[in-house]
Amino acid sequence: MGLSNGNDTIVSPANTGSVAEWLKAPVSKTGIGETLSEVQILPLPSSSRRSFMNLSFQFTAHEVWRAQLADCANAKISIDFENYIFTDTGIGREFIEIFKTKVRAGVRIRLLLDMFGSLDFYKNTGLRTELERAGIELAFFNPIFDWRAKHFWHWLSRRDHRKLLLVDGRIAYLGSVCVDQPMENWLEASVRFESDVAVSLQDSFESLFHSAGRPRLSRKVFDISLGDDISYLSSAPHIGRRIVHKLLLKKIRRARNSVNLVTPYFVPTERLRVALRRAIARGVKVTLLIPERTDSSVVDYANHEYARSLARQGAIVRVVGQMVHAKYCIIDSEWTMIGSANLDNLSMLSNYEHVLVGKNTQVAQALNNNFQKLFNESSPIKQEVGLLERILGLLTRPVHRFL
Numbered sequence: 001m002g003l004s005n006g007n008d009t010i011v012s013p014a015n016t017g018s019v020a021e022w023l024k025a026p027v028s029k030t031g032i033g034e035t036l037s038e039v040q041i042l043p044l045p046s047s048s049r050r051s052f053m054n055l056s057f058q059f060t061a062h063e064v065w066r067a068q069l070a071d072c073a074n075a076k077i078s079i080d081f082e083n084y085i086f087t088d089t090g091i092g093r094e095f096i097e098i099f100k101t102k103v104r105a106g107v108r109i110r111l112l113l114d115m116f117g118s119l120d121f122y123k124n125t126g127l128r129t130e131l132e133r134a135g136i137e138l139a140f141f142n143p144i145f146d147w148r149a150k151h152f153w154h155w156l157s158r159r160d161h162r163k164l165l166l167v168d169g170r171i172a173y174l175g176s177v178c179v180d181q182p183m184e185n186w187l188e189a190s191v192r193f194e195s196d197v198a199v200s201l202q203d204s205f206e207s208l209f210h211s212a213g214r215p216r217l218s219r220k221v222f223d224i225s226l227g228d229d230i231s232y233l234s235s236a237p238h239i240g241r242r243i244v245h246k247l248l249l250k251k252i253r254r255a256r257n258s259v260n261l262v263t264p265y266f267v268p269t270e271r272l273r274v275a276l277r278r279a280i281a282r283g284v285k286v287t288l289l290i291p292e293r294t295d296s297s298v299v300d301y302a303n304h305e306y307a308r309s310l311a312r313q314g315a316i317v318r319v320v321g322q323m324v325h326a327k328y329c330i331i332d333s334e335w336t337m338i339g340s341a342n343l344d345n346l347s348m349l350s351n352y353e354h355v356l357v358g359k360n361t362q363v364a365q366a367l368n369n370n371f372q373k374l375f376n377e378s379s380p381i382k383q384e385v386g387l388l389e390r391i392l393g394l395l396t397r398p399v400h401r402f403l
Contacts, residue, residue, distance in 0.1 A: 054192070054193070054194040055191070055192070055193050055362055055363075056191075056192045056193075057189070057190065057191055057192070057363075057366040057367075057370075058175070058177075058188065058189075058190045058192065059187060059188060059189060059190075059326070059370055060184075060185065060186065060187060060188055061177050061178075061183045061184050061185070061186050061188050061325075062184050062185065063188075063190075064173065064175065064177040064188060064190045065091050065094075065095075065177070065179070065184075067173075067192060068095075068165055068173055069094060069095065069098060071165075071167045071171050071173075071192075072095070072098045072099070072102065072165075072167060073098055073101075073102075074167075075102050075107050075167050075168055076107065076168055077107060077108070077168045077169065078107060078108040078109075078110075078166070078167070078168060078169065079099065079102060079107060079108070079109050079110070079165070079166070079167055080110050080112075080164070080165070080166040080202070080205050080209075081095075081099075081109075081110070081111050081112070081164075081165050081166075082111075082112040082113075082160070082162055082163065082164040082165075082205055082208070082209075083112075083113055083114070083117075083118070083162075083163050083164075083178055083179055084113075084114045084117035084118070084159065084160065084161045084162070084163065084178055084340075085114075085117040085118055085178035085179065085180050086111070086113050086117075086118045086121055086178070086179045086180070087118070087120060087121060087179065087180045087181070088120075088121060088124065088127050089180075089181055090181030090184075091179055091180075091181050091184070092179050092180065092181070095179060096131070099111075099131070099134075099136055100131075100134045100136070103134055103135045103136055104134075104135075108137075109135070109136045109137065110136075110137040110138075110139070110209060111131070111136060111137070111138050111139070112139050112141060112160065112205065112208060112209045112212060113138075113139070113140055113141065113160075114140070114141045114142070114159050114160040114161065115140040115141055115142055115143040115144070116142070116159050117159060117160075117161070117178070118140070122140050122143070139209055139212040139213065140212060140213065141159070141160035141208060141212045141213075141352075142158055142159060142160065142212070142213075142217060143212075143213055158217060158237050158350060158351065158352070159346075159350075159351045159352070160208055160212075160351070160352045161340050161341075161346075161347060161351040161352060161353055162208075162234070162339075162340045162352055162353060162354045163175055163176065163177055163178065163190075163339075163340050164201070164204075164205060164354065166198060166199075166201060166202065166205060169198060169199035169202060170194060170195065170196065170198050170199065171192070171193075171194045171198060172192070172193055172194075172198040172201055173190055173191070173192050174190070174191055174201075174232075174338075174339055174340075174354065174355075174356055175188060175189055175190025175191055175327075175338065175339065175340070176188045176189050176190065176325050176326050176327045176339070176340060177190050177325075183323075183325070185322070185323075186322075186323045186324075186325040187320070187322055187323065187324045187325060187326055187374070188325050188326050189262070189326035189327065189328050189338055189367070189370065191338060191356060191363065195226075197226045197227060200224050200226065200232070201224070201232055203222065204220075204222045204224075204232070204234050204354065207220040207222075208352060218236065218352075219236050219238050219241055220234075220236065221233070221234050221235055221236050221241045221243055222234045222354075223243065226356075228358075228360050229358045229359045229360045229361075230356055230357070230358035230359075230360040230363060231356070231357055231358050232354065232355075232356055233247065233354060233355050233356075233357055234352070234353070234354040235341070235352065235353045235354065235355075236352055237349060237350045237351060237352065242348065242349055244337075244339075244341050244347075244348065244353050244354075244355055245269065245271075245272070245348040245349065247337075247357065248272070248329065248337060248348075249271055249272065249275050251329075251331050251335055251337075252272075252275040252276060252279055252331065253275055253278070253279070255279050255284045255331050255332055256284070256332055257284060257285065257332050257333070258284060258285045258286075258287070258330075258331070258332055258333060259276070259279055259284055259285070259286045259287070259329070259330075259331050260287045260289075260329065260330040260331075260368075260371050261286075261287065261288045261289070261329050261343060262289045262290075262324065262326050262327065262328050262329075262371060262374065263288075263289075263290060263324075263326075263327055263342050263343040263344075264290065264291055264294055264323070264324055264325045264326075264327070264342060265290075265294065265299055265302075265303060265342040265343065265344045265347075266288065266290050266303050266306050266307050266310075266342075266343050266344065267299070267302045267303065267306055267343075267344040267345055268306060268343055268344065268345075268348075269345055269348050269349060272343065272348065273306075273309075273310075276310060276313075276315065277313050280313055280314040280315055281314075285316070286310070286314075286315040286316070287315065287316040287317075287318075287375070288307060288310060288315055288316070288317045288318070289318055289319075289320060289324065289371070289374050289375065289378055290303055290307055290317070290318075290319055290320070290324065290381075291303075291319065291320050291321075291322070291323050291324040291325075292319040292320060292321050293323070294323065295323070301389065304381065304385070304389075307319075307381055308381060308383055308385075311381055311383065312383070317380070317381045318375065318378035318379060318380055318381060319378055319379060319380075319381050320374055320377055320378045321377070321378075321379075322377075324374065326370070326374075327339060327340065327341055327342055327343075327347075328367055330364065330367050330368060330371060333364065333368060334359050334361075334364050335357070335358070335359050335364075336356075336357065336358065336359075336360070336363050336364050336367050337355050337356070337357045338355060338356050338363065338367065339353065339354050339355030339356060340353050340354055340355070341353040341354075341355055
């Protein structure tokens, strides 16, 4: 699978002769929609299947940033960086300086940032000019335009919430981490892998990068087998494209022993609430870990309202004193999902998200160990709360679709 180079030729590692040539090949903004079908299922050829090399995990934002900066500093061909929140202070400025240095060395740099999540960056025309003059390609996803004003909900909800870094088509990071200095000590969950299969995530990046400012946003989703019992899935906010939500429901419904969930924002869809309730009813041990407080007081009331409700149904619900921004699920101790998706309506139904899923034993071991660590540092959620908090929690229920 490849991309059009503007001459109706499919550009891929197979016909350019090297991954390096493919990564630097020009891509037409019209060609992307003509050569990628709406739903991409891309198993790698058997000759391309490789075990993960240097598979590693990071569980704080600081860890992720330092590792990413090191890999970017060593880039030789390309850096593709996609994120929801990116600010030009502290750690963000470190990334920008690395990008400027590498582009002068001939490395192609592309940034795909969500316009709403990175609003300060978007409004900073001086910063945008600085990057563009340096030769960095910059795209903001789903910006507000006059032609979209009448579809305001589409602008507000259809956000690119994904977090992805691709370096030289061989190193990939995928997880929960944004780029904002105050988040440095947040508890996160990120996977880094270095392998030939990393280049197969390129199409997913391209599909959003080239539709970022268009009236019609991309509807493409991807299901890519990476080998070693792990797959890459992307999800889009369109009927039939919410495959992260669909797969999670399917796995919870088939759970035999346990469902362990870690999320900063627990405002589940109605179908997810039903699936968890039924899992508890048939004897599955459901455990939910959430932060005691998040970065939004409104979400806090909703978080605790739905978490208390789940606890009353028989789940084990505990709160962690530190801000937990990690997003992962472990089912029956072996199947895992890790990535950018929160367990809320926005991630499940309204945003562009992506995850790694499967029964890879190294991923399962790392997440099980992290889950146990968080569990040991947590305490049971309080069921008895003040009248005001209870009322405010109930008031979030009618607007749960927007949280």
